[in-house]
Amino acid sequence: AQSVSQHNHHVILSEAASLELGCNYSYGGTVNLFWYVQYPGQHLQLLLKYFSGDPLVKGIKGFEAEFIKSKFSFNLRKPSVQWSDTAEYFCAVLNAGNNRKLIWGLGTSLAVNP
Amino acid sequence: DAGITQSPRHKVTETGTPVTLRCHQTENHRYMYWYRQDPGHGLRLIHYSYGVKDTDKGEVSDGYSVSRSKTEDFLLTLESATSSQTSVYFCAISLAGGADTQYFGPGTRLTVL
Secondary structure, three states, X not given: OOOEEOOOOEEEEEOOOOEEEOOXXXXXXXXXXXXXXXXXXXXXXXXXXXXXXXXXXXXXXHOEEEEEHHHOEEEEEEOOOOHHHXXXXXXXXXXXXXXXXXXXXXXXXXXXXX | OOOEEEEOXXXXXXXXXXXXXXXXXXXXXXXXXXXXXXXXXXXXXXXXXXXXXXXXXXXXXOOEEEEEEEOOEEEEEEOOOOHHHOEEEEXXXXXXXXXXXXXXXXXXXXXXX
């Protein structure tokens, strides 16, 4: 079965540290890729997405992600985190053979200390 | 933010009672989804709809039913609530389905005692 793996379940960083959250998926065909963020007590919001083209995708709030097809990965990065980035981050993958259903990772909880 | 509301936002109920959660959108999006979010399980799809009266099951559909009689409303019903259905329920919408971005509602926190 298709799956999405987020390797880091909990990450704690200090402000200004760099961030990289891993996301790997198991499907070998064409994929669409998403990162969502959920701030404490709020609903999920789209950070960025990749459908095609430049594998380096820029999102909101200074986030970016790189699609590496050979590694089945879509890692999220931010060069300098802020306290306000404290949130849960979810990776999601849609494959061309899936009937309009995203496959979600379990999420990574990020805590940024001021 | 997309125009998605969920009601109620919080509910406490007892085992065995029926519960209906409502998702309402003002975006005229064709696709609507119900997810549950639980610690350690992330987001799991319960049911989704690809048009009025067109619905299909997700990965955790047992114990849940849905209805969509209008484009703007997608109802999730727990016929006889159980404690295992205590969760946060999110509705999502998308314009074009699979490859399109999903936008999420604020969630409903349901507690089944």
